Amino acid sequence: MTAAAGPAARVHADLTALLERVADAYALGDVTGWEVLTTGYEDCNVDLATTRARVVAKVFAAGRDAGIAARTAELIAAAQAAGVRHPRLHRDRHGRLVHSCLGHQVLVMDFVPGRTLYDLDRAPTPGELAGIVEQAAKIHTVDAHPERVFDPWAVTNLAPLAGQLRDVLDAEQSRLVGQALAGIAGVDRDALPEALIHADLTKGNVLLGDDGAVTVLDFAVANRFPRVQELAVIAANLTHGAPAPLPVRAETIAELYSAAAAVPLTPAERVALRVFTRAAAAMELLGALAEWHHRGNHSPETEYLIGLGLAGLRDYTGVS
Structure with a gap:
């Protein structure tokens, strides 16, 4: 048994005891x-093996909102009904999807054989990217209007986070983030179609199964936002490492999405997508720098995201 210091520290209980109780509550043996x-910065996900099954237990961090697990489960169920591929959620002995244990909320889901793109340390192939964008288009058809949850990595937080980090940005970072801020400030968000978006379709939340199928993980920060915000995160994070520069990758995603979605992107959305993608790269940089400087999280994932965000912003050098 191993416990990574970061995610395991979010559990304010003996993790072994908690998992034993979870296994009993879900009749897993x-x-x-x-x-x-x-990977991840919010909760603690555990690959759990028992005598009857292999599952993933999502243990929500101590201090999370009381309804976050139920909200997440409801959105997963709604997404699955729309054809989105997500691991099946288990019910406990009382028929509940959410189990409370030792001060934590827990969801249990099937273990899906495969690896995330973060673990594979590469960008998706063209075929894989098409499958990911198709999943995003299905998510956007979900007719759900949940109460909004705060997502510290969302583009909407770019300006305040940049202000908090102004003293740690070097000259290049400050210039590149400033350009992203100027661009996003000029976007009329009210003119952009909104949808329920996953909001965190990143390398760590897209699993490529052993059968090649794309599985989407973790709806904990799904919110209603402009749908181009989703595509911007896919471009900035998921396609990092592809040979094309970020603006070109965003255009490719726009074409794939318009082919897959019931309602193609509007001309205004296509213009906004480039601005949102630049802002999404800035948020990757700033979110990771906040982890590094404010929380002392010097993990390989944090270092990776700093480089990812900076590379994306540099791709806009010379681009208006």
Whole structure:
């Protein structure tokens, strides 16, 4: 059994005892092994093996909103009904999707064999990217209007976060982030069609199964926002490492989305997408710098995201 210091520290209970209780509550048999999954900044996801199954237990961090697990489960169910591929959620002995245990909310879901794009350390192939964008288009058809949850990595937080980090940005970072801020400030968001978006379609939340299928993970920060905000995150994060520069990658995603979605992108959305993608790259940089400087999180993932965000912003050098 191994426990990564970062995610495991978000559990304010003995993790072994908690997992044993979860296994019993879901009638999974005895625990035979477990491993904390190391990516992510909010909760603690555990690969849990028992005598009857192999599952992933999502243990919501201490201090999270009381309804966050139920909200997440409801959105997963709605997305699955729309054809989105997400691991099946399990119910406990009382028929509940959400289990409360030792001060934490827990969801249990099927373990899907495969690896995330973060683990694979590469960009998706053209075929994989088309499958990911198709999943995004299906998510956007979900007729759900949940109460908004705060997402510290959302583009909407770009200006305040840039202000908080102004003293740690070097000259290049400050210039590049300033350009992203100027661009997003000029966008009329009210003119952009909104939808329920996953909001975190990143390398760590897209699993490529052993059968090649695309599986979407984690709806904890899904909110209603302009749908181009979703596509911008896909471009800035998921396609990082592809040979084309970020503006070109965003155009490719726009074409794929318009082919897959019931309602293609409008001309205004296509213009806004370039601005949002630049802002999404800035948020990757700033979110990771906040982890590094404000929370002392010097993990490989944080270092990776600093480089990812900076590379995306540099792709806009010379682009108006």
